[in-house]
Amino acid sequence: MREYSVEMRGIVKKFGSVTASDQVDFSANAGEIHALLGENGAGKSTVMSMLSGVYRADEGEILIHGAAARIRSPKDAALLGVGMVFQNFRLVQSLTAAENIVLGEKSSFWRGSKWIKNKHMEIEALAERFGLKFPVDRPIWQLSVGEQQRVEIVKTLYRGADIIILDEPTSVLTPGEAEQLFETLQVMKREGKTVIMTTHKMKEVLASSDRISVMRKGKMIATLATADTNELELARLMVGREVTITRQEREETAGETLLVVKNLDVFADHGRKALNSLSLNVSKGEIVGVAGVAGNGQKELAEVLTGLRSWKNGEIHFDGALVKTASVRGAIDAGISHVPENRMKSGLAGRLGSVDNLLFKSYRSGQHSRMGFLKAAKNRAWSQELVERFNVKTPELDTPVQQMSGGNQQKLLFAREISHAPKLMVAVHPTQGLDVGATAGVHELLMELRSTGSGVLLISEDLDELLQLSDRILVMYGGKIIGEATHEHADRQTIGLLMAGIDNREESAV
Structure with missing residues (x-):
């Protein structure tokens, strides 16, 4: 009988009354790429967190290379050769990318800046090899979400784990970079490494994995050979019903121009120019997609339009009026809603419940407060109505939103932003990390906004999403x-070539 590199038997994990993992069996072979699929809240992240030492199983056993393993901490997992790139990054914001990668390196202690600098070339070479370039000497807090994810991937590769768990590894890569990563995974496979990949991108799973395991509601539903399944069957197994995966058909709804940006110059936190004489426009009833690799100015563009960042030169006209200064309150009052790229960092307050999070932008209005006092009963009823309307699954309205699945957090965020009937929605990576069911729900919300005459600026690195939803696609590179x-x-x-800064259109015309 072939010995598995990873074997998990009868794994049970409970959080209070919620059973996140219910008698789960999972195994992966050395020299195998194994995909683990499931809706948000299905339990797949919990299972992988037990394998990586973040959680301890209440019941069951874990075997590594055939031997029983006691994994009580991430350090135990690392000593066993298990490394995981988490969806929520484990990075120290004040340290540089290079410092994060070498932090905690075996047998190393703080040796000063000279030792760190000597590591830069090694890290840059590794990042270059895997097509995951990022500025190694820049603090994490100055990097975009996509760049931070690349740091996490390179950190795991740098530490030489032979059992590598990747959570949504291609969500910030161009198609060409994703193909490069899949080639790297194939090299790992040939060298006998075990790769466990959690992702919601069916085409990538089918193109890169050897076997696929599907979880639903804390249980392991099926394990299939990739060659024996297809995208529609996987979607059905994940959500328990038939899911249609097609390009959105649309009627022409674009009206008069809503947003005009002219020759905008914006500087990023690190002092370099992020937007360089950028111009674009969005009409009412139109979804304009913005494609680009992380770090090309998308983050700063979203922040400028939502009042979070000022600009140096250029003009912004919204709904016929000139926007003179950056103001979050001004953007809200003008009718601009914002779904940020990191919902738990800048979209929601994790320790607060649904009511408080839904009130963030409207608590001052007469509908929700009087003479400085909140209308508690009325606000609770209003919140319950929104939770039901947007199908947000939460045990109680007062349950901290950090305890919700990613899909339900995103639906709650959309519920708040859409409840203000926005004229313009700025949505940044709105489905990043979401399963196929939750993704379909977000897409329906965006199309509904479009049909009601709202404009949508959709910033995404998922080409399939942009091709499916956008009336026009703009490609950003170098600001x-x-x-x-x-x-x-x-x-x-x-579009994929343009995202990488390669324009072959003129060459093709010659």
Whole structure:
């Protein structure tokens, strides 16, 4: 009988009255790429967290290379050769990318800045090899979410784990970079490493994995050979019902121009220019997608439009009026809603319940307060109505939102932003880390906004999402718009090349 590199038997994990993992069996072979799928809240992250030492199982056993393992901490897991790239990053914000990667390295102690600098070339070479470049000498807090995820991937590879768990590893990569990563995974496979990949991208799973395990509601539903299944079957197993995965058809609804950005210059936190004479426009009833690799100015563009960041030069006109200064309150009052790229960092307050989070932008209004006092009963009823309308699953309205699944957190965030009937929605990576069911729900909400005449600026690194939803796709590179395509004429290969800064359109015309 073949010995598994990882074997988990009868794994049970409970959080209070909630059973997150119910008698789960899971195994992966050395020299195998094994995909683990499931809706948010299905229990897959909990199972992988027990394998990586973040949680301890209440029942069951874990075997590593055939031997019983006591994994009580991430350190125990690391000593056994298990490394995990988490969806919620484990990075020290004040340290540089390079310092985070070498932090805790075996047999190392703090040796000063000279030792750190000597590591830069090694880390840069590793990042280059895997197509995951990022500024190694920049503090984490100055990096975008996508760049931070790349640091996490390189950190795991740098530490030489032979059992590597990757959570959504391609969510911030261009198609070309994703293909490069899959080639790397194949190299790991040939060298006998075990790769466990959790992702919601069916096409990538089918293209890169050997076997696929599907979880639903804390139970392991099925384990299939990748060659024997397809995208629709996997979606059905994940959500327990048939799911349609098609490009959104649409009627022409675009109206008069809503947003005009002219020659905008914006500087990032690190002092370099993030937006360089950028111009774009969004009409009412239109979804404009913005494609680009993380770090090309998308973050700063979203922050400028939502009042979080000022600009150096250029003009912004919204709904016929000139925007003179950056103001969050001004943006809210003007009718601009914002779904940020990191929902738990800048969108929701994790320790507060649904009512408080839903009231963040409207608590001052006469509908929700009187003479400085909140209308508690009325606000609770209003929150309950929104939770039901947007199908947010939470045990109680007072349950901290950090205890919700990622999909339910995102639906709650959308409930708050849409409840204000926005004229413009700025949505940044709105489905990052969400399962197929939750993703479909978010897409329906965006299309509903479009149909009611609202404009949507959809910033995403998921080309499939942009191709499915956008009326027009703009490509950002180096802080500029370097390409544009309509819904009917968008070409995946051309957009992918533009995202990487390669424009072959002129060459093709010659």
